[in-house]
Amino acid sequence: MRVSTLLLVPVLAAPLQAQFFERLFNPDVKVALTHPPGLGLKVSRVAFLPPRNDASAELVSLLTADLADRLEVVDRVNLQAVLREQELGLMGHLEPATVARLGKLLGPSVLLTVDVHQIQARTTRGTRMQDVRDKGGKVTGQRTFHTARTRLEFRASVQAVDLETGRIFGARALRLEPEAAAETEQGRPEPPPEGPLRDQALAYARREVARLLLPWNETRKLIFYDDKAFGMKEAYKRLSEGDVAGALAASRDAYEQARSQAGAEPKHQGRTAYNVGMCHFIRGDYDEALPFLRAARDTDRDNGIYRDAFQEVQRALDLREELQRVEARSPRPAEAAQPEPPARPAEPAQPAKPGVEERLERLEALRKKGLITPAEYQQRRAEILKEL
DSSP states (O other), rough: HHHHHHHHHHHHHHHHHHHHHHHHHHOEEEEEEEOOOTTTHHHHHHHOOOOHHHHHHHHHHHHHHHTTTTTEEEEEOOOOOOOOTTTTTOOOOOOOOHHHHHHHHHHHEEEEEEEEEEEEEEEEEEEEEEEEETTTTTTEEEEEEEEEEEEEEEEEEEEEETTTEEEEOOOOEEEEOEEEEEESSOOOOOOOSSSHHHHHHHHHHHHHHHHHHHHEEEEEEEOOOOOOOGHHHHHHHHHHHHHHHHHHHHHHHHHHHHHSSOOOOOOOOOOHHHHHHHHHHHHOOOOHHHEEEHHHHOTTTTHHHHHHHHHHHHOOOOOOOOHHHHHHSSOTTTTTTOOOOOOOOOOSSOOOOOOEEEEHHHHHHHHHHHHHHHHHHHHHHHHTTTTT
16 A cells, blocks of 8 residues: 555646746746726726825825826815815714715715825844755854834725715725834944835835726736747747737647647647637637636646636636626716727736826926926926836
């Protein structure tokens, strides 16, 4: 019985070992999965309630600048004037009656309350010992390292209200504790500065709020087979050059050759089918990708590479259905004769970034409307100009 067990271990390990080397020696490709907005709404207009403290005001200003490229942001100064005129302080829990009044005043919008509860840095100091060993591994002494750490505690929350339906969403907690360390053998090191950690925390909060309001892309890494057999290497060459259509055509030719050639190895039939499926996946043609990935999986049920890609396409289809449901729930403009189909990502890359000139013009418009402070304007302008 023991002999049988010992023989079984290498047999079971062989497929896993083969897949390890396949992942190691074949190139990675990136595929974008588009997620629906976290609120489950198609948002076109957003308003921010007056912030309660300076840290919240800083985050709201950054969010305003971020979102202005993709959404209509209600002018903060005008909103405050409306709230004063209607005697709506809005400091605390939002009552349904208040939400109804705001809906009449602002029209179809999402109202956001952004609160930064804590953004505080703490520093600690310490030492650590490290053994010194000779070539034989024997401990011959110790080295002492002095350390200094800076840790930032960031706590915030964001609450959204759909002013069109009156739905009040539960508050979303945001929490991050980035840290940095400095170490030296000589003297006491200075603690790392707080600034980069603060920027990291605010960037995290900006990303999470944007994902509540807008579709966002998640990049997944899978492999593409570039064997010399059946022209798979040529297909990958075209893919690496950005010619996805050419890579698809070459992969289809490779698949047909592997199927029709007598004596072709099953692994080549599986790999060529997989590559066709991956090309469709990268193009966003999920329905077309599934049959080829299923054909690859059928050639080797134990192949985790095939299985993972198949599951990722199924996940992409589920996300697309969620996006379609969001689209279906969203009101259509009266002038639109036919509803537009939900957008499908044609390429794995993120949408193109506006040019420097266009971004500077938008930033100037935000400054003139009073949506950002002069200091924020100068900071953002400097960041844009650095890209020249």
